[in-house]
């Protein structure tokens with residue numbers, strides 16, 4: 001079997017081995033995928049050790065997504081845009097760094113939730129690594145508007161500036177939470193607030209009737225953000241679909257075939 005793994009610290013609770021085992025079984029590919037705990041100061045060495053053992057590729061999670069940029073010999077456009085790498089591909093031409101997080105999010109919104117991004121008003125909460133990773137894939141779907149709101153407005157402004165030309169005239173802008181104006185068809189929580197059971201201070205009026213609210217976090221219970229969005233009439237969705245979709249994108253990068261994600265998402269949902 002061809003070997004792959006996910007590097008992280010901690011890594012014990014990663015669902016990626018189960019997801020990739022399901023994709024391998026479904027596609028008939030002989031793939032072995034394991035978890036690897038890399039020491040916080042030993043990521044690059046862990047990658048080299050895995051390559052020496054015959055590894056063909058790896059996923060990268062917290063806290064190594066920035067370091068993985070440096071480990072790569074070349075980056076895909078979407079990894080450059082994200083400034084982070086979640087997928088490494090070990091090829092004859094060296095280590096290619098890719099990022100499938102944004103494509104995974106967009107695939108979950110468009111294909112699984114059935115919500116178009118094209119022509120819609122999108123509000124992105126947060127301007128850290130998680131937010132940065134999804135801006136390019138969102139803009140590729142040509143939203144009417146993309147507002148990036150963050151506690152630290154300067155970070156959101158820098159992110160908006162980076163993608164302003166790509167979005168088109170007046171499409172991408174930045175603001176603080178208090179300055180969020182109007183209603184949005186899609187509101188994405190890319191802040192780390194849910195981790196601490198906190199709510200980013202988004203106004204309830206930000207959710208247009210029938211809006212989709214998506215939290216990148218997931219768990220057995222809905223996050224406070226999703227509870228809040230729901231109370232303001234939004235349709236809610238957690239980050240489990242994004243997780244399954246970013247894995248499918250990585251599988252496609254490595255194996256050349258995109259697996260069917262629906263049965264895997266359904267089965268993971270049942271295990272939460």
Ligand code: ATR
Pocket residue numbers: 125126127128129130131150151152153155190191192193198199200201
């Ligand atoms: P990640 O890689 O998960 O995005 P990060 O780069 O540390 O992590 O970014 C965390 C994001 O969550 C930032 O946008 C942060 O806002 P600031 O830039 O103003 O710090 C946001 N965040 C974290 N806790 C938050 C909270 N309680 N309320 C609102 N935003 C929060």
